[in-house]
Amino acid sequence: MERKQVLVPEADLARQRDFEEKIKAMFAGRQAHPVACVDTFGCQQNVADGQKLMGMLQDCGFTLTEEPAQADLVILNTCAVREHAEDRVFGNLGALTHAKKENPEMVIALCGCMAQESRVSERIKKSYPLVNLVFGPHALWKFPELLWQVYESRKRVFSVDDEHGTIAEGIPVVREKGVKAWVSIMYGCNNFCAYCIVPYVRGRERSRDPQCVLREVRELVEAGYKDITLLGQNVNSYGNDLGIGYDFADLLADVDKIPGEYLIRFISSHPKDATKKLFDTMARCPHVAKQLHLPVQSGNDRVLKEMNRRYTREKYLELINYAKSVMPGLVMTSDIIIGFPGETEEEAMDTVSLVEEVGFDALFTFIYSPRPGTKAAEMPDPATRAEKQKWFDKLLETQNAMSAKLHAAYIGKTVRALVDGESDDPAFPLTARTEGNRLVRLKGDKALIGQFIDVRITDSNTWALYGEPV
Numbered sequence: 001m002e003r004k005q006v007l008v009p010e011a012d013l014a015r016q017r018d019f020e021e022k023i024k025a026m027f028a029g030r031q032a033h034p035v036a037c038v039d040t041f042g043c044q045q046n047v048a049d050g051q052k053l054m055g056m057l058q059d060c061g062f063t064l065t066e067e068p069a070q071a072d073l074v075i076l077n078t079c080a081v082r083e084h085a086e087d088r089v090f091g092n093l094g095a096l097t098h099a100k101k102e103n104p105e106m107v108i109a110l111c112g113c114m115a116q117e118s119r120v121s122e123r124i125k126k127s128y129p130l131v132n133l134v135f136g137p138h139a140l141w142k143f144p145e146l147l148w149q150v151y152e153s154r155k156r157v158f159s160v161d162d163e164h165g166t167i168a169e170g171i172p173v174v175r176e177k178g179v180k181a182w183v184s185i186m187y188g189c190n191n192f193c194a195y196c197i198v199p200y201v202r203g204r205e206r207s208r209d210p211q212c213v214l215r216e217v218r219e220l221v222e223a224g225y226k227d228i229t230l231l232g233q234n235v236n237s238y239g240n241d242l243g244i245g246y247d248f249a250d251l252l253a254d255v256d257k258i259p260g261e262y263l264i265r266f267i268s269s270h271p272k273d274a275t276k277k278l279f280d281t282m283a284r285c286p287h288v289a290k291q292l293h294l295p296v297q298s299g300n301d302r303v304l305k306e307m308n309r310r311y312t313r314e315k316y317l318e319l320i321n322y323a324k325s326v327m328p329g330l331v332m333t334s335d336i337i338i339g340f341p342g343e344t345e346e347e348a349m350d351t352v353s354l355v356e357e358v359g360f361d362a363l364f365t366f367i368y369s370p371r372p373g374t375k376a377a378e379m380p381d382p383a384t385r386a387e388k389q390k391w392f393d394k395l396l397e398t399q400n401a402m403s404a405k406l407h408a409a410y411i412g413k414t415v416r417a418l419v420d421g422e423s424d425d426p427a428f429p430l431t432a433r434t435e436g437n438r439l440v441r442l443k444g445d446k447a448l449i450g451q452f453i454d455v456r457i458t459d460s461n462t463w464a465l466y467g468e469p470v
Ligand code: 5AD
Pocket: 081, 082, 195, 196, 197, 295, 297, 335, 336, 337, 366, 367, 368, 369, 370, 371
């Protein structure tokens, strides 16, 4: 298969660096030092995009703040996956437009997944006249040019065309301080799960060149990052579009060869594309964390079919059992949706029973939220909110008991953990993560931050382990 050209040409990227210089020069002519705030909502992919925005902003001469009210430029980097996230963004926009009345020079921008929805961009156009700039994920790489247009023309700029998905290499990144880093290995999604807006706003799957990913991970390890997560909507289909016979397991195996003391994690995986080869690779690669986030969404075959997930409960259990057999002690997590249109109580309880059967260490649980434009939003949805809440509470209760039980089994054991920060609990002033990404509240000195150490677990609850350095 011949790969379509998806890389943004170098010359186009170089032009963006010119716009950064223009913006910098414009501010140099003024007295004040410009300050920007990037407010990110939603998933790790968005966090990674936010870090690129911050990189470009720094190159434009901005310093960064976390306080929108103190900023000359505020960017809301939005999420469209559930209605609640959208409501929060509109709430924030209301507050910002108020702040702008005090400071009329403030520039307000909205980007991310919501910006790519025409329903949203039309609403901003009509009802939020103080928003200066709207651009979707496809236009992220040309943010400097769009921002320059705003400053130069003083007109509102909308860049929300449904462009062909591209990949832009070499955008500057402002990383989180500490030990954790995220690396996008692919963009977009081809799966069209019936409830999900992502394929509509992030476009089709395109994989980064393996050499670019490997170079980035090597640089991160050399810079001292110790907990690196590979990101994609469905990392298990990495490489399908490259046409070079190289898949995600191959990438993991190559990343693992990079020398150093670090862990590699990845999110998210789709069960329909998870392979035994992947699990075998995880099992034999020492840098790959023995942790698997494999979203199941439902434990009922009829609902899975309606969701367009393309696997059955049995197939999912088979996968999990194989993964456990090659990785004893594997830590497992999942995503679940309760209340998909047409779901009955019995079907929801099939999900609860699956959760009990698998014994996940933790879950990300959601009540279904209709997303205009998706297939599920057109389906009849007779169950009431109160019924769905009841099923959801049952699921949480089951999972909380399971998490507490699995955590209690750590008591008395010694585990290797990466000390990653401080907490506000004076009795346990440090936080750490086990290889399986379980939170450990830890006694000990700040000097341990950034190190892998052996920790003896002394106590636990549903959400965390407690321990002390050995
Ligand atoms: N409603 C509720 N949850 C959703 N998710 C995706 N779309 C929706 C929706 N419309 C959940 C899925 C996915 C996670 C990132 O968000 O569980 O795995």
